[in-house]
Every structure is written in C-alpha cells, then in structure tokens.
Amino acid sequence: MQQASRTGISHYLDGMRASDLLHPRPEGLYCPPGDFFIDPVRPVNRALITHGHSDHARSGHRSVLATQQTLDIMGLRYGEDFAGTTQAAALGEAMALNDVTVTFHPAGHVLGSAQIAVEHKGRRIVASGDYKRQKDATCAPFEPVKCEVFITEATFGLPVFRHPPDTEEIARLLKSAAQFPERSHLIGAYALGKAQRVMRLLRDAGYDRPIYIHGALAKLSEYYQSQGIDLGTLEPATVDSGGKQDFTGAIVVGPPSAFADRWARRFPDPISCFASGWMRIRQRAKQGGVELPLIISDHADWDELTATIKETGAGEIWVTHGREEALVRWCELEGIAARPLHLVGYEDEGD
Amino acid sequence: MNRFAELLDRLVLTPSRNGKLTLLTDYFRSVEDPDRGLALAAITGDLNIAAVKPAMLRTLVTERMDPVLFGYSYDYVGDLAETVSLVWPQTPGHIPNRQPTLGDVVAKLQAASRSDGPKVLAGLLDSAGISARFAIIKLVTGGLRIGVSARLAKQALADFGKVDVAEIEELWHGLTPPYISLFAWLEGKAEKPQRTALALFSPVMLSNPVGDGDLEKLDPADYAAEWKWDGIRVQAVCEGGVRRLYSRTGDDVSGAFPDLAETMNFSAALDGELLVGEPAATGTFSDLQQRLNRKSVTPKIQQQYPAFMRCYDALQINGEDLRALPFFERRKRLETFIKTLDPQRFDLSPFVEFSDWPSLEELRRAPPHPIIEGVMLKRWNSPYIAGRPKGPWFKWKRDPHTVDAVLMYAQRGHGKRSSFYSDYTFGVWSGPEGAEELVPVGKAYFGFTDEELKQIDKYVRDNTVERFGPVRSVRADRKQGLVLEVAFEGLNRSTRHKSGVAMRFPRISRLRWDKPAAEADRIETLQALLDR
Numbered sequence: 001m002q003q004a005s006r007t008g009i010s011h012y013l014d015g016m017r018a019s020d021l022l023h024p025r026p027e028g029l030y031c032p033p034g035d036f037f038i039d040p041v042r043p044v045n046r047a048l049i050t051h052g053h054s055d056h057a058r059s060g061h062r063s064v065l066a067t068q069q070t071l072d073i074m075g076l077r078y079g080e081d082f083a084g085t086t087q088a089a090a091l092g093e094a095m096a097l098n099d100v101t102v103t104f105h106p107a108g109h110v111l112g113s114a115q116i117a118v119e120h121k122g123r124r125i126v127a128s129g130d131y132k133r134q135k136d137a138t139c140a141p142f143e144p145v146k147c148e149v150f151i152t153e154a155t156f157g158l159p160v161f162r163h164p165p166d167t168e169e170i171a172r173l174l175k176s177a178a179q180f181p182e183r184s185h186l187i188g189a190y191a192l193g194k195a196q197r198v199m200r201l202l203r204d205a206g207y208d209r210p211i212y213i214h215g216a217l218a219k220l221s222e223y224y225q226s227q228g229i230d231l232g233t234l235e236p237a238t239v240d241s242g243g244k245q246d247f248t249g250a251i252v253v254g255p256p257s258a259f260a261d262r263w264a265r266r267f268p269d270p271i272s273c274f275a276s277g278w279m280r281i282r283q284r285a286k287q288g289g290v291e292l293p294l295i296i297s298d299h300a301d302w303d304e305l306t307a308t309i310k311e312t313g314a315g316e317i318w319v320t321h322g323r324e325e326a327l328v329r330w331c332e333l334e335g336i337a338a339r340p341l342h343l344v345g346y347e348d349e350g351d
Numbered sequence: 352m353n354r355f356a357e358l359l360d361r362l363v364l365t366p367s368r369n370g371k372l373t374l375l376t377d378y379f380r381s382v383e384d385p386d387r388g389l390a391l392a393a394i395t396g397d398l399n400i401a402a403v404k405p406a407m408l409r410t411l412v413t414e415r416m417d418p419v420l421f422g423y424s425y426d427y428v429g430d431l432a433e434t435v436s437l438v439w440p441q442t443p444g445h446i447p448n449r450q451p452t453l454g455d456v457v458a459k460l461q462a463a464s465r466s467d468g469p470k471v472l473a474g475l476l477d478s479a480g481i482s483a484r485f486a487i488i489k490l491v492t493g494g495l496r497i498g499v500s501a502r503l504a505k506q507a508l509a510d511f512g513k514v515d516v517a518e519i520e521e522l523w524h525g526l527t528p529p530y531i532s533l534f535a536w537l538e539g540k541a542e543k544p545q546r547t548a549l550a551l552f553s554p555v556m557l558s559n560p561v562g563d564g565d566l567e568k569l570d571p572a573d574y575a576a577e578w579k580w581d582g583i584r585v586q587a588v589c590e591g592g593v594r595r596l597y598s599r600t601g602d603d604v605s606g607a608f609p610d611l612a613e614t615m616n617f618s619a620a621l622d623g624e625l626l627v628g629e630p631a632a633t634g635t636f637s638d639l640q641q642r643l644n645r646k647s648v649t650p651k652i653q654q655q656y657p658a659f660m661r662c663y664d665a666l667q668i669n670g671e672d673l674r675a676l677p678f679f680e681r682r683k684r685l686e687t688f689i690k691t692l693d694p695q696r697f698d699l700s701p702f703v704e705f706s707d708w709p710s711l712e713e714l715r716r717a718p719p720h721p722i723i724e725g726v727m728l729k730r731w732n733s734p735y736i737a738g739r740p741k742g743p744w745f746k747w748k749r750d751p752h753t754v755d756a757v758l759m760y761a762q763r764g765h766g767k768r769s770s771f772y773s774d775y776t777f778g779v780w781s782g783p784e785g786a787e788e789l790v791p792v793g794k795a796y797f798g799f800t801d802e803e804l805k806q807i808d809k810y811v812r813d814n815t816v817e818r819f820g821p822v823r824s825v826r827a828d829r830k831q832g833l834v835l836e837v838a839f840e841g842l843n844r845s846t847r848h849k850s851g852v853a854m855r856f857p858r859i860s861r862l863r864w865d866k867p868a869a870e871a872d873r874i875e876t877l878q879a880l881l882d883r
Contacts, residue, residue, distance in 0.1 A: 159416070160424045160437040162481060172357070179377055180370070183766075260763060260821070264770035272769050280437070281428055282363070289763055289821050291364050326423045333417060 018149045018316065021100075021120050022127070024343050029127060029151075033120055034100030036065075038127050041346075048089075048102065050129025051113035052077065052192055055346045065089055065097075067104055069112025069227065073192065076219050089114070091140070107131040108142030109298050110193030111224060117145050125149040126312065132297065133304040134166060137204065138197045138229050142308075150314035151341065154322030155299040156277050163277055163301040169294045170201045173273060176292055177251060184247045184267040185292070188256030188274040191216050193298050195253050196224045198275050199231045201296075202251065212237035212247065214254030214263070239266050277301065306330060321346040354382055355390050355453045356482035359489065362497040366765040371499060375507035379534070386453040388529025391508070393490060395501040397528055400460045403472055403491040405431050411473050415440050432492055436485035439476050451478055454529075456487055502600040512537025517554035517737045520601035524551050550593035552601040553620060553666050553674075554737035555586060558727060558744035565745070566708045574728045575678065576703040576711055579746055580661055581636060581724040581841070582624040583643075587660060589615050596625075607645050611658040614696045618669050619688065622735075623662035623700065626722065630659055630698035635721050637844055662689060663700035663727075666735060674735040678743075681735065715747055724840070725749045751838040752880060753860060754779065755871045757789055758833040761811040763821040764796065771804055772811040772823060775859065777835050781850070781874040789827055790850045790874060795837060798858030807833070807862070832868030836861035842880045852877050 022031050028040030028047075036046040043060035050056055050066075052073030057066070059082040064071065068088040075082060089095065089104040091114065104114040109130040117126045126147040133142055156163075177185055189195040195217050202211065210233040213221060218236065225231055237252050247267045258264065259272055274290045277297025285293040300308060305327060309317055317338040319327050324340035331338030358378050365371050379387050392398040412435050413421055421438060428434040451459075456475055463471040472491060476484050489495050505523065509516040514537065525548035526533055535541035584599040594615040596605040605612045608625065627642055628634030634656065641656045642648065665685040666674050673681050689699050703726055705711040715726050725748035733743035756777035764773035774796040778789035799807065810833055814826040826832065838860035845853035852874075 158424055158427055159420050160428055160434060162437060164481070176361075179373055260770065262770055269767045270769060271766070282360075282433060283429065285364055287820050289765060289769060291366070291370075291765065292361070293364070323423075323427075326420055329417070329419055329423070 016121065018123070018125060021123070022118060022125050022149075022151070024341055029341075029343065031100060031118055034097040034102070034118065036097055036102075038116055038118075039129065039346075046097075047083075048116055049074070050107065050116060050127070051109055053110070053130070053190075056129060059083065063087065065095075065102075067091065067112045067114050070114070072223060073112055073220070076223055077192075094119075105143045105145050106140035108133065108136060108139060111139045111196070111227060111229070113139060115143075115145065117147065123148050125151065126314075127151040128153060128308075130155070130299055131308070132300045133308065134163065134297075136166075136197055136298075137200050138193070138224060144308060144311040146313050148314060149316045149318060150309060150312040151318045151320060152305060152309060152327070153299065154305065154319045154324050154327045156297065156301050157305060157319070157323040157327040159302050159326065161277060161280055161301045162303060163280070163297050164295055166197075166201055166296050167205065169275075169296050170198075170205045173202075173251075173292065173294060174205060174207060176271065176273075177249065180271060181249045183269045183271050184250045184252055186259050186264060186267060186270045186272050187251065187253045187294070188259050188272070188276075188290075189253055189296075191255050192220050194275055194296065195255075196221055196229065196231060197298070198253060198294075198296060199234070200229060203230065203232045207251070208232065209251070210235045212250050212252040214252075214258050216255050216258070217253060237266070309336065310334075352451050352453050352456055352479060352483040352486060354378065355386065355393075356486035358390065359486055359495060359497050360482060362499055366498075368503070370766070371503060372507050372510055375499070375504065376511040379507065379511045379537075384531050384534060385529035388531060388534060389453050389457050391504060391530060392528035393495060394497070394499050394504045398457065398490070400457065400490055401463070401465065401468055402493050403468060405492060407469050408432075408435055408472075408488065408492070411435075411469055411476075412439060432485060432488040435476075436481055436488055439484055442477060450480060450483055451475060456490070460491060501602055505601075508533070508537060512539075515738075518543075520552055520554050522546065522551075523601055524548060524595070524603065548593075550588040550590040550595045552586060552588065552595070552597045554601070555584065555599055555622060556664075556735050556737060556744060557599075557739040558746040559739060559741055561728070561745050561747040569728075571705065571707050571711070573730055573732070574745075575682075575731060576705055577663060577700045577727045577729065578703060578718060578720075578723045579725040579727045579748065580624040580626060580633075580700070581722050582626040582639060582661070584623075585625045585660060586620060586622055586666075587611075587615055588620045589617050590620075591618075607642065607648060608658045609648065610653045611660060611696055614693045617688075617692060620666040621660070621662045621685070621697075622664035622666060623660045625658055625660055627656045627658055629657060629695055630661070633661075633720060633722060636841060639722070640843060657695075659696045659698065661698055661700045664735060677732040677734060678729050679731045711747075715749060718749065723749075751840055751860075752842070753836055753838045754792075754877060755834050755863060755866060756792060756837050757827045757868050757871045758807075758811075758825050758835055759789055759791055759827050760822055760824050761807070762823075768804075771808045773804060773808070775807070775835065777837060778827070778850075779872045779874050779877065780869075787829065787869075787873075791848070792850045792852055792874070792877060793837065793839070793854040793857045795835075795857045795859050798838070798860055799862065803859075803862055827868065829869040832871075834863035834866040834868060834871050835859050836863055842877060844881060850874060850877075852881060 022029055027037055027042045027044050029038040036048055037044045038048045039050055039056040040047050045062045047061040048065045052070050057074050059078040062084040064083040065087045071086050091104050094101050094103045101119040103117040107113040107115045107129055115126050115128045117124055124147040126145050130153050131142050189198050199211050213234050271291045273292040273294055275294040275296040278284045279293030279295045317331050318341045320341045320343050328338045361374050424438050425434045459471055475487050505519045506516050508519050525546050532544040536543050586597040588595050594612050596612050598604050626633050627638045638656055665681050668688050728745040730743045756779050758775055759778045760776040761772035762774040764771055776791050776794045778791040780787045781790045782788050811825055815823045816826050817824045837857050839854040839857040841855040843853045
C-alpha cells in the first residue's frame with residue numbers, strides 16, 4: 001500500500017488517487033474511468049458541460065451531456081447541430097457513465113448552470129464550474145454538495161472582491177436615471193445571464209418602462225422569457241424604432257463591446273454603465289471609461305468562495321481559473337489542502 | 352457617510368462639468384446640515400482633520416488579516432485606501448445599529464488626540480460599510496482627488512441657491528464649515544450672511560477677447576492699453592492687520608507666496624498680476640512655473656524665484672471703496688499709493704502708448720518681453736464691475752503658435768463622445784535623418800468640428816495598429832500618418848515627457864489631410880521656441 005504524500009495534497013481514495021478520477025488534460029478536465037471531459041475547450045468524444053458560456057460550452061463534441069437549458073442555450077448560440085448527440089441531465093438525478101456516477105446540481109451562475117458531482121467507489125469530487133451564492137431570480141440557487149474534493153473557480157479569488165447586494169446597485173442606476181432624465185443609460189452586460197439578470201432586477205425594483213436591447217441579446221432574452229423568467233417589455237434599440245430623441249431617458253442593455261462601437265451613437269449623451277464584478281475596482285471602471293459602475297456579478301465573491309469551501313466539507317480543494325494563489329493561501333491558513341489546477345482556455349466571459 | 356461616499360464615487364467617474372454640477376446640487380438638496388457643509392469643506396479643502404500616515408493604515412489592517420493575503424490584494428488594486436476599504440474584516444455577527452454619518456465621523460476624528468487617532472480610525476472603519484470606509488480613509492489621508500475644484504463647488508452652491516457665483520466667492524472666506532448660515536440663505540430660509548471677517552475677497556473684473564470687427568466700432572481715444580502679463584491674476588487685500596492674497600476665483604494663495612504676503616503692510620485691495628523675478632528683471636514663464644501649484648515653498652525657492660505683483664487696479668485704498676470710480680481716477684489713486692509700497696514687490700503695470708489700432712497691432716505682434724501674451728484694452732471711464740461685462744475691458748492676445756504634428760494615439764471620449772475616438776496624442780519627428788521617429792509632444796481633444804471628428808474617428812478605426820483598453824495606436828510612420836496642425840499658447844520645459852516639452856492649451860486648428868506625414872515638423876522647431 002502506498003503512503004499519502006507528506007504534503008497531504010494528493011489524496012488517496014481506496015488505493016486510487018483523486019487525480020486518477022479527474023485530472024487536467026490539454027482538452028480539459030478528464031475522468032479516465034468514466035472516459036469523459038468536463039467543459040473541454042477542444043472537440044472530444046464525450047463532454048459534460050456545466051453551463052452555456054462560450055468558454056465552457058464549445059461546439060463540435062461527438063456527444064454532450066448537460067442540463068436541458070444548457071443544451072437549449074448551446075443550440076441557440078451554435079445552431080442545432082452543435083454536437084453529434086445530446087443528452088439532458090436532470091438536476092439531482094444520478095447517472096452512470098461506465099462505472100462512474102455523475103449527478104448535476106444547480107450552481108446559481110446562469111440559467112441552466114450546474115455543478116457536476118463525479119462519484120467512483122464511494123468517493124465524490126464536485127466540479128463546480130462557475131457559481132455564485134447571491135440570490136438570482138433568473139436561475140436555480142446553488143446547492144452545496146458534500147464531497148472529498150471540491151473544484152472551485154476563483155474568478156474573484158481575492159479578499160478585495162466583495163459584491164454588494166445587487167438591489168443596491170440597481171437602486172443607484174435608477175437614481176442616476178432620475179438625476180439625468182435627458183440622457184440615456186447604456187448598460188454593458190454579457191449576453192447570457194448578466195443581461196437578463198439586470199433586466200429582471202430592474203423589473204423587481206419596479207421599473208416598468210420598455211427596456212431597449214442590442215440585437216445580440218434578443219434570442220437569449222426571448223429564451224429566458226420562454227422559461228418563465230419575466231423580463232417585461234423589451235424593445236430593439238434600433239434606429240428604425242425612432243430618431244435620437246426616442247432614447248432620451250431610456251435604459252439600454254447590450255454587450256459591453258457594443259458601447260465602444262459606432263452602434264452607440266444613436267443614443268443622446270449616454271452614461272456608460274457596466275454590470276460586472278470587476279467594477280469593484282475603481283481603476284477598472286476609470287480605464288474602461290465607465291461612468292456608473294454596477295457591481296453585479298455572476299461569480300462568487302471572496303466571502304462566498306470561502307464560505308462554500310467550508311460548507312462542502314471537502315478536505316481538498318482544487319482551484320481552477322482566476323486568482324488561485326490567494327485562495328490556496330487561505331486554504332493553507334485554514335488547514336485545508338489546496339492546489340491550483342492550471343486549466344487553460346477559460347476567460348471570464350460571464351462577468 | 353454612505354451618501355458622501357456615493358457622491359465621491361460618482362464625481363470621480365463623471366467627466367462632464369454639468370454632470371458634476373448636477374451631482375453636487377442634488378447632494379446639497381437631499382442631505383441635511385451639518386453633513387452637506389462638511390462634505391463641501393472636504394471638497395474645497397477647508398476641513399481640518401489630523402492626518403493619518405499610510406504606514407499606520409497598513410499596520411492597522413495587517414493586525415487584522417493575513418499579511419500575505421493583504422499583499423496579494425494591494426498588488427492587485429494598487430491603491431492603499433481602496434485596498435484597505437475592501438479587505439477590512441467585518442467583525443462576524445457584528446452589524447452596527449446604524450452607520451455613522453459624516454458629522455459623526457468628522458466629530459470623532461477631530462476630537463481624537465494624536466496618540467489615540469489610529470484607534471479611533473479603526474473603530475470608525477469597523478462601524479462602516481465598504482464605500483463609507485473608503486471615504487473615511489480619504490478624509491484622514493488627505494486629498495480627495497475627485498476632480499472637483501473649489502471653484503466648481505462654489506458654482507454648484509450658486510446653482511443650488513440660484514445666485515451669482517460672485518456672491519459666493521465674496522462671502523466665502525468669512526464662513527466656516529459646516530456653513531449652516533450659507534445653506535440657510537441659499538435655501539431662502541435666512542438673510543444673506545453678513546461680511547464680518549476682515550480682508551475678504553472681492554469678485555474680479557474680467558475681459559472679453561477682441562472679436563472680428565470689434566475694434567472698428569471702438570474709438571482708440573476711449574481706451575488705455577497695457578501689456579497682458581502671463582502670470583497669475585491676484586488680488587492683494589490687507590485690512591486691520593489681516594493679509595490675504597487671493598486667486599482670480601477667490602482661493603487664498605497666501606501660503607504659496609509668503610515672500611510677497613509678508614510685505615503687504617498696507618490697507619487696500621489691489622488687483623494685478625503675480626510674476627516672478629523682480630520688477631526691473633521680470634522672469635519668464637518657466638521661472639514662474641517654479642512657484643506654481645505648491646502648497647508650501649522652501650526659502651531657497653523664494654530666494655531664487657521671488658514673487659512680486661504688477662498692479663493695475665485698486666478696488667479699495669485706506670478704507671475707501673473705489674470700484675464705482677472711473678478707471679482713470681482709480682489709476683491715479685493707484686499711482687500715488689504704489690509709491691508707498693516696497694518697490695521690490697510692487698510695481699505699476701505700464702501703459703502702452705498708441706494712437707490708432709494698426710499701430711497697437713504692431714506692438715502686440717512684437718512684445719518686449721517673452722511673458723507678455725498680448726495687450727489689454729481698458730475704457731478710461733469704466734467703473735470696476737465684477738464678472739465679464741462686454742465693452743469696458745478687452746484682451747487682445749498675440750496669435751497662437753502652430754506646429755504640424757502626426758497623430759499617434761487616440762482615446763475614446765465620454766458622454767456624447769463615448770463612441771468616438773476624440774482625444775488625440777500627437778508627435779513630431781526626432782532623430783537623425785533616415786532614422787526619424789515620432790516623439791509625443793501633446794494631447795488635444797478639441798478645436799475640430801463634429802464633422803471633422805467623424806472623419807478622424809473613421810481614420811483611427813481604419814488605421815489602428817494596437818489597442819490598449821480605450822486607447823488605440825494609429826499607424827504613423829514616414830509613409831503614412833494623419834498630420835494635425837496644432838495651435839498652442841506656449842511651451843514649457845518638462846521632465847515628465849520624453850520630448851522635454853509640454854504645450855500650454857493645445858488644440859487642433861486644422862486637419863492636414865493633404866500633408867505627407869514625413870513633412871510634419873521636427874522637435875527642433877519646438878526646442879527653438881523654448882530657448883527664446
């Protein structure tokens with residue numbers, strides 16, 4: 001029988017190391033006994049996908065297993081033939097892949113997002129994908145799952161990232177809209193998840209005027225509405241629907257890249273807003289020319305990351321994309337084994 | 352405290368002047384006394400709080416969290432106040448009953464002794480949320496840096512109370528935080544505060560530029576001409592032993608010019624230009640620069656670059672208000688009075704003799720000293736009127752310098768211009784023949800029409816080489832590049848810029864689509880201007 005390494009980093013599970021169950025390969029996180037990848041960045045035979053953001057969900061796999069909503073979103077983004085075959089995973093239902101059991105649990109990141117629990121010989125690793133703990137009316141809330149190894153993201157893995165309540169951010173937006181009624185407010189928000197969440201927050205705050213949206217948001221927002229998430233009246237922010245005056249006092253939502261574009265010229269003296277966890281850092285807002293930063297994130301902040309790690313009861317933490325070093329340091333101080341996983345190919349599209 | 356914190360955050364990211372004014376007036380309207388007055392004092396730099404050193408702040412935070420995690424955080428954010436405000440640990444389960452108001456914070460900080468200052472600060476940070484913590488730290492470390500001048504704050508007060516900003520400036524130095532009587536007056540709840548303090552500022556008289564055809568309508572005999580000195584407009588006021596040197600907008604600048612202030616032992620309010628050197632040998636603009644933007648000044652600098660005042664008007668002499676008198680009468684009194692002052696520190700702005708406009712034009716084009724930027728015209732019979740009345744005073748500046756430079760970088764603008772590349776960095780050629788390279792000499796964001804803006808924007812998008820956030824570098828080499836004719840008022844030596852020069856008031860005067868990039872000016876052209 002082999003001994004556990006002195007660092008305690010490599011965990012032995014009944015003679016099998018945790019890294020034999022899941023480990024990074026250039027394509028993505030690979031499970032040899034189950035012969036599948038989680039969120040692979042290159043085309044593979046079998047892919048399990050946590051959520052629909054394009055750096056996690058790519059087209060061209062032979063078979064894809066994901067929640068129905070993630071499959072729908074991939075179909076909207078890439079066309080119906082985005083994979084050879086698809087299979088829908090129901091949340092909370094265990095499925096056998098060879099002699100590995102996988103279960104999808106809600107991750108609270110965007111509509112359809114899931115963590116994937118991988119079990120083998122009675123031990124469990126949870127790959128969280130991207131997740132958050134703040135309440136979000138546009139997706140199912142994160143569900144902590146007990147496990148030996150928890151694989152966490154670390155997009156906002158620094159103690160400086162502390163997201164305020166999203167209702168406060170929307171209140172600031174509405175205050176500004178009242179202070180500057182002659183201008184339009186342009187909100188940069190990623191097309192999947194953030195945009196719809198911002199619109200829903202506006203509705204929950206009682207904003208009942210039409211919200212104008214960029215074309216890139218149309219299909220996904222329509223899909224959200226079809227899934228029972230009420231976003232109210234959305235209108236295309238096109239010039240056809242009127243001259244410049246029509247957007248006076250309007251709230252317009254679009255992908256962040258659109259606001260630097262000539263597209264934005266149709267709006268009267270716009271105030272540029274950006275809904276993102278990065279807006280916590282003033283210099284980020286300043287450099288991006290953002291006048292009204294809205295700190296609204298679909299990723300866990302520092303307090304959520306550390307609380308979640310404790311809640312899972314995991315004895316070992318693997319840290320994926322983001323600021324791994326600080327989270328690894330925190331785990332050390334807490335006496336939890338942790339190491340960075342060095343996965344490549346993930347940007348922070350969702351924020 | 353949260354409302355003040357929110358105001359600071361919005362002001363720092365709002366580029367437009369009108370936007371800032373709206374934010375300030377809304378704040379004055381919605382926030383009660385004494386918080387709004389304390390906020391005003393914090394912005395104008397009139398709030399007195401013992402400073403906490405950055406090192407102390409760092410000690411406080413690393414006593415409360417892992418220094419390694421703090422190090423990672425500080426490296427990432429880069430700003431100490433911001434980092435501390437974000438990482439400051441909230442005592443678990445401790446939610447303060449109510450967050451402190453700005454009034455609470457200022458009272459506690461002002462009451463703290465030097466030794467218990469850090470403890471008081473830590474207690475305040477414990478009781479506040481993230482943005483309030485940031486504002487508290489900014490208050491104790493000094494310097495809000497939110498892009499709002501005292502002048503703009505006074506304009507916001509004027510807008511808020513629907514009065515002229517001159518009325519605010521006139522009162523300002525007699526008032527103290529939290530300005531209860533001022534706000535009561537601006538809200539129409541009380542009479543205008545009385546001017547009770549000594550040596551207050553009087554709003555100054557300003558001139559209009561000479562426009563096309565203006566002179567033809569004027570009789571040269573009605574006007575006096577003086578050189579327009581390119582120093583700092585100041586008002587020297589002494590009353591009952593109180594001496595103050597005010598800037599054009601009523602800011603007290605006595606502290607920056609103690610050498611001049613010390614010699615002000617008279618009873619009068621004089622208007623003039625602060626210059627450097629001595630009356631017989633006036634310094635250049637570069638000399639003047641040594642004394643600009645300093646809060647305090649060393650004896651060595653004072654000796655090397657002494658300040659003096661070239662007087663051109665008197666508002667009050669020995670208790671008598673002269674402002675209603677015609678200019679020729681005021682001038683006569685000034686001439687007599689100035690003989691009683693220290694001649695090393697006060698002299699008289701000389702008249703420029705002329706008979707008709709063409710002869711004055713000739714003098715204007717060839718002024719006798721490099722710090723002269725044109726001529727002033729003053730109507731002999733005009734009283735001293737605050738503000739910028741049209742007619743009595745004109746400034747007739749010499750023509751600007753121009754240089755042909757090549758567009759190097761373009762940055763996106765704000766507000767109406769947020770989808771346009773509207774801020775341009777331009778350069779001129781330097782280096783030996785055959786190996787010329789562009790060296791940036793300035794940045795300009797106005798001077799062109801909306802139509803020209805569209806054309807430049809298209810050029811930038813079509814010729815982008817690299818992108819850095821909101822900035823694009825544009826193709827600019829010997830074969831291709833957009834030549835901009837840049838107009839500017841003068842040139843300073845600069846150690847901050849690679850080119851060694853910094854332009855004053857640069858703007859785009861013409862787009863030279865016709866001019867090949869290789870024919871733009873060389874750095875030597877600008878250096879020659881410096882040496883004059």
